[in-house]
Amino acid sequence: YDGFFPWALDVAKQFGLVGVLFFTQSCAVNSVYYHVQRGLIQLPLLGPGPSRISVPGVPDLEPWDAPSFLHKYGSNPFWFEVVLDQFSNIDQADWVQQQQLLPV
Numbered sequence: 001y002d003g004f005f006p007w008a009l010d011v012a013k014q015f016g017l018v019g020v021l022f023f024t025q026s027c028a029v030n031s032v033y034y035h036v037q038r039g040l041i042q043l044p045l046l047g048p049g050p051s052r053i054s055v056p057g058v059p060d061l062e063p064w065d066a067p068s069f070l071h072k073y074g075s076n077p078f079w080f081e082v083v084l085d086q087f088s089n090i091d092q093a094d095w096v097q098q099q100q101l102l103p104v
């Protein structure tokens with residue numbers, strides 16, 4: 001199921017199916033979103049304290065490298081909620097898959 005439809009996991013479980021969460025955005029972007037959703041990256045990004053975004057496996061980012069609804073916290077609460085809700089049931093998924101683009 002696409003991460004933007006977390007309710008699909010409930011449907012899969014109701015029918016005894018395996019729930020496979022599939023993220024369509026890059027792993028680096030999803031890692032930032034995941035860490036924000038779990039409270040491991042504090043918002044707002046701009047203000048007192050460290051200004052760089054640091055997540056495992058991703059080079060440190062400046063706040064303006066993040067999507068605007070993160071570095072301009074509160075600028076788009078609807079999209080902020082939709083994007084972070086992708087991770088609301090990640091712990092209950094049987095499998096998690098990530099889009100990967102490889103050179104051909």
